[in-house]
Amino acid sequence: MGSSFSSYDIARSGMYVSQRSLNTVGHNISNVNTEGYVRQQTIMSEYNPASYGKFQVGLGVDVQQTRQIRDQFLDNMYRDESKVLGYWESKNKTIEDVEAIFGDLSGEGLQQVIDQFFQGWQELTKDPDSLTVRATVRQRAIAFTDAVNHIGAQLDKLQEDLNTEIKFKIEEINDTAKQITKLNKKIIENEGTRDVANDYRDERNLLLDKLSKLANVDITERNNGMVYVSIGGVYLVNGEKTETIKADYNKDNSMFVTAKWEKSDKIVQLTSGTLFGLIEARGDVAGYKGSVENGSVIETDDVDADAASDTYKFDPASNSLIPEIRRGLNTMVSLMARKINEIHNSGVGIDGSTGVDFFTKMDDSLSFEMGNIQVNPEFNDLDLIASSATGEKGDNTIAQKIVEFRRDELYRTTNLTVGIDDFYRSIITWIGTTGQEAARVTENQNVLVSQIQNKKESISGVSMDEEVTNMMKFQHAYNASSRVMNTIDAMIDQIINRMGIVGR
Known part of the structure; x- marks a missing residue:
């Protein structure tokens, strides 16, 4: 009798396990679109078989666990790889913002303003006594200072935005x-x-x-x-x-x-x-005004080439993005302003004035740099602009020296001493090269992370086709177990209610 009635439990266990498995399938299907969900699987194991003399009799099936299908590797x-992607995405986004600020990578920007500034002085060499040309020189100089100050303000704003994002x-x-x-x-x-x-x-x-x-x-x-x-x-x-x-x-x-x-x-x-x-x-800098680590430069009294080479050295290999860009531009602005002032101070205006700075600082406690340079406000009187070394009519010596200064090799790059244009191009080239590298690595990392994610999805993701197949399988298993239960019940009914009544 023990063997007969234990068959009920065998059939019952089959129905129970099939029901649990169907619940798991339903849970998977319900979460097919849930972010981060990993499909689950019901793991079955047989009961420890019972021994009857020389034989072992199975006692049914049980649920061992409901496990997640995921690959820890x-x-x-x-x-x-996500760590690397996060780093390069931040860097790439910042460089894109820097490129937008400069505009030179699209053919417009500070380089064009520099060209126009020196073209103004070139025109003054042709007509050194003309007030109209002097007004053009002043206007183009203002355009230059406005441009560099605007870039400085935009870089300040970008750093402040990044600072806020860091807090978030x-x-x-x-x-x-x-x-x-x-x-x-x-x-x-x-x-x-x-x-x-x-x-x-x-x-x-x-x-x-x-x-x-x-x-x-x-x-x-x-x-x-x-x-x-x-x-x-x-x-x-x-x-x-x-x-x-x-x-x-x-x-x-x-x-x-x-x-x-x-x-x-x-x-x-x-x-x-x-x-x-x-x-x-x-x-990773303090960031206050005048901070050398955030790109401000230390000015020396000597603006000769040797001193400049020792003092100003642009490092294109730096990983500190915005401070390095600021330092390169501040180097250019500072040396350019002081050298032009030195030349202009030695000249004579139409009114006989001499020793007048062409550029002045907004804050005398700081160096010439982005945000701290302006055209001398006294140049509302155009007679103060010096184009002559002697004061004689038609003398263009000072204007010519300022034009020639553009080609003076005063700026130190990695291993060269170059003029203003080449130095500025080295900054723009560095930004462009760094931007290309950041974009390339970001794209590669995105592909790599996506490939890994796809592999994870192929293992851990819910497949509707597979789950529907499993649902049908467990439904049939449940129905089969219930039929076993009915068959055993009919057999027991035969034994209890019908045996011994033969012939009646």
């Missing part, structure tokens, strides 16, 4: 870390009672994917199901605890922030990710 690859990214990292900590607790609570926490794990893995793009995180999952997340060897998520990152100012009186740990006040060691890309593009 692909998860790790995706997160590693730090807040996003903290918020994501807190959500991961909450999910750690939920997973422990559910799996501690032998329940399944696959959906919580999906949610947590999606957050870990997003976090990995923001910073160079190291992720470890312990045997208890909790994940631990660290940046530069310091735990951001430590099981059920979360460390906070703060946006703290680089230095006293600074306008820019850096990422620091709240408790220790130490700088977060970033090496990749969106946050690192933003900080590097903006410049």
Whole structure:
């Protein structure tokens, strides 16, 4: 009798497992469009068979677990490559903004203004006493100072925007870390009672994917199901605890922030990710006016070629994007303004004036640089503009010297001493080359990350065709188990109710 009645449990277990499997299939189909969802599979195992003498009798089937179908190796690859993608996306976006500010890469911009400025002086050499030409020189000089000051203001604004975005990214990292900590607790609570926490794990893995793009995180999952997340060897998520990152100012009186740990006040060691890309593009600098590390230059009294070569050296290999661009332009503006002033001071105006600066500073405590240069306001009196070295009518010596200054090799690049035009072109070339590299790497990383994502989807994604097939399979299995149940019931009914009544 034990063997006969145990057959009920065999059929029942088949119906139960088929029902559980159908529930899993339905759950997969319901979440086909859920971001981060990983398809689940019901894993079945047979009961330990019972021994009856020399024979073993099967006791049915049971659900061993409902597991996620995911590849941890692909998860790790995706997160590693996402860090690199986040860094280059930040850098590429910043360079695109810089190129828009300059405009020279599209054929218009500061280079055109420089050309017109020196063309004005060239016209003055032809008619050094003409007030009309002097007015043109003054107007084109104003256009030059307005252009460089505008570029400086635009770079300031870009750095401020990046600074704001850095603060947002730090807040996003903290918020994501807190959500991961909450999910750690939920997973422990559910799996501690032998329940399944696959959906919580999906949610947590999606957050870990997003976090990995923001910073160079190291992720470890312990045997208890909790994940631990660290940046530069310091735990951001430590099981059920979360460390906070703060946006703290680089230095006293600074306008820019850096990422620091709240408790220790130490700088977060970033090496990749969106946050690192933003900080590097903006410049990991103090950022106050006159800050040498943010591109201001130290002016010397000597503007000769040797002194200039030693003092001004543009570094095209720098990773600090905006500060390096500012330093290159400030180098050009400072030396250009001081050299033209030196030449102009030695000249004589129509009214006999001498020793008059052509360019002046808006703030005398700072160097000549973008945002701190203007045409001498006294030039409302055009007679003060000096084109003559002697004051004699028709003398164009000073105007000619300023025209020739354009070709003077006073600017130091990587290994050459060049004139204004070549120096400025070296800056534009560096921006263009860096932009091309950033665009190329960003595109390559996008392709790589997409390929990994596609591989993940092929393994972990929900296929409607496959799920419908599974649904039909488990439905047939359920129906078959129910028919077994009915057959066994009919057999037991025959034994109990009909045996012994033969012949009646």
